[in-house]
Structures are given as C-alpha cells and as structure tokens.
Amino acid sequence: xxxxxxxxxxxxxxxxxxxxxxxxxxxxxxxxxxxxxxxxxxxxxxxxxxxxxxxxxxxxxxxxxxxxxxxxxxxxxxxxxxxxxxxxxxxxxxxxxxxxxxxxxxxxxxxxxxxxxxxxxxxxxxxxxxxxxxxxxxxxxxxxxxxxxxxxxxxxxxxxxxxxxxxxxxxxxxxxxxxxxxxxxxxxxxxxxxxxxxxxxxxxxxxxxxxxxxxxxxxxxxxxxxxxxxxxxxxxxxxxxxxxxxxxxxxxxxxxxxxxxxxxxxxxxxxxxxxxxxxxxxxxxxxxxxxxxxxxxxxxxxxxxxxxxxxxxxxxxxxxxxxxxxxxxxxxxxxxxxxxxxxxxxxxxxxxxxxxxxxxxxxxxxxxxxxxxxxxxxxxxxxxxxxxxxxxx
Amino acid sequence: xxxxxxxxxxxxxxxxxxxxxxxxxxxxxxxxxxxxxxxxxxxxxxxxxxxxxxxxxxxxxxxxxxxxxxxxxxxxxxxxxxxxxxxxxxxxxxxxxxxxxxxxxxxxxxxxxxxxxxxxxxxxxxxxxxxxxxxxxxxxxxxxxxxxxxxxxxxxxxxxxxxxxxxxxxxxxxxxxxxxxxxxxxxxxxxxxxxxxxxxxxxxxxxxxxxxxxxxxxxxxx
Numbered sequence: 001x002x003x004x005x006x007x008x009x010x011x012x013x014x015x016x017x018x019x020x021x022x023x024x025x026x027x028x029x030x031x032x033x034x035x036x037x038x039x040x041x042x043x044x045x046x047x048x049x050x051x052x053x054x055x056x057x058x059x060x061x062x063x064x065x066x067x068x069x070x071x072x073x074x075x076x077x078x079x080x081x082x083x084x085x086x087x088x089x090x091x092x093x094x095x096x097x098x099x100x101x102x103x104x105x106x107x108x109x110x111x112x113x114x115x116x117x118x119x120x121x122x123x124x125x126x127x128x129x130x131x132x133x134x135x136x137x138x139x140x141x142x143x144x145x146x147x148x149x150x151x152x153x154x155x156x157x158x159x160x161x162x163x164x165x166x167x168x169x170x171x172x173x174x175x176x177x178x179x180x181x182x183x184x185x186x187x188x189x190x191x192x193x194x195x196x197x198x199x200x201x202x203x204x205x206x207x208x209x210x211x212x213x214x215x216x217x218x219x220x221x222x223x224x225x226x227x228x229x230x231x232x233x234x235x236x237x238x239x240x241x242x243x244x245x246x247x248x249x250x251x252x253x254x255x256x257x258x259x260x261x262x263x264x265x266x267x268x269x270x271x272x273x274x275x276x277x278x279x280x281x282x283x284x285x286x287x288x289x290x291x292x293x294x295x296x297x298x299x300x301x302x303x304x305x306x307x308x309x310x311x312x313x314x315x316x317x318x319x320x321x322x323x324x325x326x327x328x329x330x331x332x333x334x335x336x337x338x339x340x341x342x343x344x345x346x347x348x349x350x351x352x353x354x355x356x357x358x359x360x361x362x363x364x365x366x367x368x369x370x371x372x373x374x375x376x377x378x379x380x381x382x383x384x385x386x387x388x389x390x391x392x393x
Numbered sequence: 394x395x396x397x398x399x400x401x402x403x404x405x406x407x408x409x410x411x412x413x414x415x416x417x418x419x420x421x422x423x424x425x426x427x428x429x430x431x432x433x434x435x436x437x438x439x440x441x442x443x444x445x446x447x448x449x450x451x452x453x454x455x456x457x458x459x460x461x462x463x464x465x466x467x468x469x470x471x472x473x474x475x476x477x478x479x480x481x482x483x484x485x486x487x488x489x490x491x492x493x494x495x496x497x498x499x500x501x502x503x504x505x506x507x508x509x510x511x512x513x514x515x516x517x518x519x520x521x522x523x524x525x526x527x528x529x530x531x532x533x534x535x536x537x538x539x540x541x542x543x544x545x546x547x548x549x550x551x552x553x554x555x556x557x558x559x560x561x562x563x564x565x566x567x568x569x570x571x572x573x574x575x576x577x578x579x580x581x582x583x584x585x586x587x588x589x590x591x592x593x594x595x596x597x598x599x600x601x602x603x604x605x606x607x608x609x610x611x612x613x614x615x
Binding site: 003006007010011013014015338339342343344345346347348349352356 | 439444465469477485486488492496497500501506530
C-alpha cells in the first residue's frame with residue numbers, strides 16, 4: 001500500500017510556516033484575477049441593466065457621468081441642480097413620461113430620493129409591506145435599507161443635515177416610514193423614497209410653523225401689517241409633519257423653479273424619443289439629454305481598459321510567483337536529499353518519491369483552491385455592496 | 394545466508410576498488426565488519442542490499458541472486474528481506490515514532506499495512522522501551538531512543554537479514570551496549586542474520602565473527 005497523501009500531509013503539517021506561505025501565495029495569486037473578474041462582471045450587470053432600462057435622462061450641462069450615476073444609482077456626486085420646470089417641459093411636450101428625481105439628501109448613510117409616484121410604476125417597484133407615499137413627510141424604504149436599519153412601517157427616520165456646523169441651515173426632518181419596497185437587487189434597494197415636495201421641505205424651501213396670525217408672544221413678531229406678518233427667528237418650525245400640523249406646511253415662491261437633480265424621460269415611442277433628443281441639441285440649450293446606456297458603456301470600456309492593464313500586471317506577478325514556488329520546491333528537494341536517500345535505501349522507488357512530492361503539491365494547491373473558492377464565495381455574497389462602494393459611491 | 398563470489402566493484406569516478414573473491418555468512422550469525430574509512434564496508438552493505446547494482450561477481454542472499462534482479466525487483470527484495478539500521482538513525486522528523494516504524498509499509502506495494510502490522514509495531518516499540526512515546530515527534534527523543542526507533546523500523550517486516558551501518562556510532566558508551574543488546578535480542582528472536590559495520594573495537598567481542606576490511610582478510614574471506 002502506498003500512502004502518499006498521508007505522508008505528504010504529515011510533512012505539510014510539520015512544515016507549517018513554509019506551507020502557509022505557499023498556500024497564501026497561490027491563494028492570493030488566484031484570488032486576485034478571479035475576484036476582479038467577478039466584481040467587474042457584477043458591476044457591468046448592475047450598471048448596464050439599469051442603464052438599459054432607463055431610456056433618457058435630462059440634467060444640467062455638466063458631467064454626463066455624474067448625472068447618470070446620481071439619477072440612476074443615487075451616487076454621492078450631486079450634479080448641478082436644475083429647476084422643476086425641466087420636468088414640466090418634458091410633460092408639456094407630450095413626447096415622454098416625465099419623472100423628476102431629486103437625489104441630494106441622506107438619512108443614516110442612505111440616499112433620500114425625491115420623486116413622483118410614476119417612478120415606482122416605471123421601475124416596477126412594488127410595496128411589500130405598508131403602503132405607498134400619500135402625504136408630505138411619508139417615506140418608503142428600499143428593501144435593504146429596511147433590513148439594515150431594522151425599520152418597518154410606523155417607524156420614523158430623520159434626514160441627515162448637509163453640514164453639521166451650519167446653524168442657520170436645514171434642520172433634520174423626521175419622516176414617517178409608511179412602507180417597504182420589494183427587493184429589486186438594484187440601487188432602489190438602498191434608497192429612501194419620498195415625494196419630491198418632501199425633499200423641498202428637507203431643504204427648507206417648504207416649511208410649517210406656528211400660525212403667525214394668532215401669535216400672542218410679542219417677541220415672536222418682527223413686523224405686523226394688515227396684509228403681512230413678519231416673524232422673528234424665535235418662531236417655532238415643525239421638524240415633523242403630522243396630521244395636526246400638515247396644513248401649516250407651505251412653499252414660498254414658484255415651485256417650477258424649485259431644484260431637482262434630473263428628469264427621467266420615458267418616450268412613448270422611438271420617434272418621440274428622437275424628437276425629444278433633438279429638442280435639446282440647440283447651442284443655447286442649458287440642459288443636456290443623455291442616453292444612460294451610452295454613458296455607462298463608455299464608463300465600462302474605461303474600466304475594462306484598466307482591467308486589461310491589471311490583468312497584465314497580475315499575469316507577470318503570477319508568473320513570478322509560480323517561478324518562486326518552483327524554486328521553493330526545487331530547493332526543498334535539495335534540502336531533503338538525505339531523507340530521499342533514506343527512503344530510497346528502505347526500498348522506495350523514485351516514482352513513489354515523485355508521488356510523495358506530487359501529493360504535497362496536490363494538497364497545497366487543493367487547499368489554496370478551496371481557500372480561494374471560499375474567498376470568492378464571500379466576495380460573491382458582498383459583491384453587490386462592494387460594487388456600489390467601488391464603482392458607484 | 395550470504396554468499397559472495399568474485400565480486401568486483403568500483404565507482405565511475407575515483408580510484409576506489411573493491412574485490413572480494415569469496416565471503417560467506419551463515420544464517421543467524423552476527424558478523425561485525427571493521428576496517429578503515431573508505432575501505433568499502435558501506436559499499437559492501439549497499440551491494441548486498443541491492444542499493445548499488447552488482448556488475449561483476451555474484452551475491453546470493455538466501456536463495457536470491459542479487460545480480461540477476463532488475464531495479465524494481467531489488468527494491469522489493471530489499472524492503473521484504475532486509476532491515477537497515479543507519480548511524481544517524483535516518484528517521485523522518487515530520488513523522489512521529491509509530492509512523493516512522495510503519496514508514497516502509499507506506500512507501501511500497503510489496504508490504505501491506507494492516508491492523509496486525511500496527512499491533513506488531515506497537516508491541517515491538519514496547520519491547521524496545523519506546524512504547525510510551527509512539528505519538529512523539531522524533532526530534533523529542535534522545536539519541537538512544539532514536540536508534541531504538543530505527544531498529545523497530547528495520548525489524549517490523551521480519552527481515553531475514555539486518556544490515557547495520559555504524560548503528561552505535563552516535564551513541565554514548567552506556568547506550569551503545571544497550572542498543573547492541575537489543576539488536577542482538579531482536580536478531581535472535583526474529584531468527585535473522587546480522588551484518589554490522591562498526592568502528593568500535595570494544596563491541597567486537599559480542600559478535601560471532603569479524604570481517605576486517607583493513608587487509609580484507611577476515612578468517613573466512615579469501
């Protein structure tokens with residue numbers, strides 16, 4: 001009976017440091033290109049599927065990539081703001097469904113996306129628990145947000161201030177969780193949706209406060225005339241929208257110029273899409289209309305170009321590692337000449353000696369393979385979030 | 394047990410030359426081989442064991458003519474019929490005591506490792522006084538214990554012939570006598586033949602016969 005695996009295992013166990021170093025080298029050199037491939041595949045899937053399903057995006061004439069990343073994936077990079085009239089312009093054109101998006105604010109690390117109910121129909125998002133948005137101050141959670149924050153309908157959520165030290169800035173708004181969306185495995189799972197008007201309240205463009213016409217405290221009144229009452233900064237502003245105070249919330253000025261980050265335009269047909277795109281080609285036009293698929297395709301081409309460079313670097317490192325491992329085994333065999341001579345004298349054939357060494361290599365490679373497999377499985381499990389972290393946020 | 398006739402041997406390089414016209418060792422004999430370094434003692438053991446192929450002359454061990462065997466046959470013959478004990482013990486440091494004893498059974502198809510062999514290995518180790526150290530790594534053993542471990546390995550397959558190359562060379566005087574006693578006991582119990590190379594003239598009195606390579610004229614050698 002030749003027990004090569006047992007003897008090889010004993011040798012490997014005895015030489016723990018050498019074995020661990022070899023396993024680490026082989027594991028890392030296999031894991032790097034595989035994980036990179038996996039992450040790029042996942043990023044391509046995530047980025048492209050959403051881009052393909054979003055026909056047109058209208059936004060300010062700045063970076064088209066920032067515009068797409070923010071309006072489709074709610075990235076932290078906020079493009080230059082545009083007015084709500086951009087959305088009304090699309091609607092009035094009769095060429096496309098217009099969905100305004102205002103993705104600027106955050107709550108506990110998750111983007112707050114202000115939009116209209118059309119967005120949920122367009123993305124085919126269904127409410128899994130609770131109900132859809134109905135009144136100002138309601139919020140609807142993406143599935144992962146609800147999971148991560150442990151929230152359910154009936155709970156509340158505070159918006160995060162944009163700057164911590166701006167005392168005159170916007171106060172956090174306490175939003176009421178009214179529902180949780182079904183998992184969609186897209187960026188929508190990681191967002192908190194509110195009505196577009198709620199985002200304006202968060203920004204401070206709309207607010208609710210004590211009724212100034214019935215104020216008895218004179219320190220709250222700055223100036224009173226027959227048609228107007230000017231209040232002091234001491235006036236109490238509501239930081240939560242409730243049934244009791246909802247009527248006190250109001251917006252000053254023309255909401256058509258209120259900010260949004262983008263408009264998603266869903267043309268009714270190809271022809272309408274082409275006509276709509278044409279309307280934004282004028283040199284004097286302040287807005288741009290883009291096809292997200294083209295922007296993401298360009299981004300992916302750049303990423304894959306970088307990946308090719310990385311592949312080349314990894315190939316060289318892998319070759320060097322393999323040569324180093326061969327050298328380690330060759331030196332190890334030289335050091336083990338006496339041992340080999342002994343087992344040869346005992347009656348072992350050269351073929352069996354080769355089998356013993358092969359068994360050692362087999363165990364090391366197998367262990368590295370298993371370790372690499374486990375690491376790849378872990379990366380696969382977290383690839384969704386990792387891709388967001390690496391390529392989107 | 395061993396019959397050598399007209400044996401000529403020289404290495405490809407160097408001016409070493411070994412010639413033995415006739416040498417006989419009877420079954421059950423304990424024979425010491427002495428002589429200066431480089432006189433060919435170890436070479437003779439290697440030729441008898443079939444480690445070095447015989448090119449000129451005849452070596453018969455029992456009924457087997459060593460010079461007529463090919464490489465694989467010599468290996469099988471060696472592992473089944475010969476027990477080797479080396480000066481530096483030649484134990485494998487990554488195996489524990491019991492695995493070192495069982496090692497020959499794990500590296501060839503000519504021997505079968507079964508429950509009976511494992512039992513015999515443990516009993517043999519017990520008899521050699523290392524029965525309580527079976528799971529110890531060999532690095533943790535004293536020189537005497539290491540040599541006892543090596544003797545167990547050599548004896549486990551019940552070899553007809555035990556070749557000991559300076560088996561006591563690395564041991565202190567007390568251990569030398571003890572190991573030699575154990576080796577002799579084991580040889581008697583297994584009805585084996587012992588051919589032992591030694592430099593230690595104090596031990597010679599224990600052997601049945603001495604072959605002196607200095608002149609290569611032991612009383613029986615021609």
